[in-house]
Amino acid sequence: xxxxxxxxxxxxxxxxxxxxxxxxxxxxxxxxxxxxxxxxxxxxxxxxxxxxxxxxxxxxxxxxxxxxxxxxxxxxxxxxxxxxxxxxxxxxxxxxxxxxxxxxxxxxxxxxxxxxxxxxxxxxxxxxxxxxxxxxxxxxxxxxxxxxxxxxxxxxxxxxxxxxxxxxxxxxxxxxxxxxxxxxxxxxxx
Numbered sequence: 001x002x003x004x005x006x007x008x009x010x011x012x013x014x015x016x017x018x019x020x021x022x023x024x025x026x027x028x029x030x031x032x033x034x035x036x037x038x039x040x041x042x043x044x045x046x047x048x049x050x051x052x053x054x055x056x057x058x059x060x061x062x063x064x065x066x067x068x069x070x071x072x073x074x075x076x077x078x079x080x081x082x083x084x085x086x087x088x089x090x091x092x093x094x095x096x097x098x099x100x101x102x103x104x105x106x107x108x109x110x111x112x113x114x115x116x117x118x119x120x121x122x123x124x125x126x127x128x129x130x131x132x133x134x135x136x137x138x139x140x141x142x143x144x145x146x147x148x149x150x151x152x153x154x155x156x157x158x159x160x161x162x163x164x165x166x167x168x169x170x171x172x173x174x175x176x177x178x179x180x181x182x183x184x185x186x187x188x189x190x
Contacts, residue, residue, distance in 0.1 A: 024065045025065070026063055026064065026065055026066075026081060027057065030054075030064060030076060031050070033049065034047050035053055035073050036076070037053045040077075063078070063082075065077050065079055104134045105134070107124060109137070109138070109139050110142070113155070134170070136183055136184075137160075137182050138179045139155055140179050141178050141179070141180070156181075169184060
């Protein structure tokens with residue numbers, strides 16, 4: 001009964017991600033009869049009993065860590081586990097710091113947009129592209145403007161040409177209901 005409540009607790013708190021994280025068995029937690037032992041520098045030490053491997057780890061002042069539990073026999077390595085966990089967390093922190101989430105920024109226009117407004121929206125799009133974001137440029141048609149969708153297509157093509165030095169046209173002009181849109185993505189070299 002107690003196990004059931006624990007599993008429900010894990011499920012309610014998003015335990016799926018916590019369960020999927022790799023947890024290593026250490027020292028006395030390893031209960032296998034025989035294991036394949038790897039030294040701290042990566043050399044093979046052969047197949048030994050878990051008691052013998054634990055004794056060797058204790059003599060060298062290291063931890064015995066099961067790194068491959070599915071293998072037959074399971075593979076264990078001698079290492080300083082605290083130092084390993086510290087370095088791993090440092091690498092993960094560095095990876096998080098260096099990642100950049102690409103957003104899709106949207107710029108909306110109407111078919112009758114004036115030159116000044118067009119240039120302002122063009123500058124904004126170029127700034128978004130310089131920051132590494134994708135840009136969706138859309139033209140909304142209202143009422144009788146729907147009869148002249150070619151004006152909007154020409155406007156979008158002109159916009160894409162103006163951004164050609166910093167962006168590539170990812171998706172050509174496409175109608176979606178009353179909107180026509182294109183997608184621009186930053187060039188790889190930028």
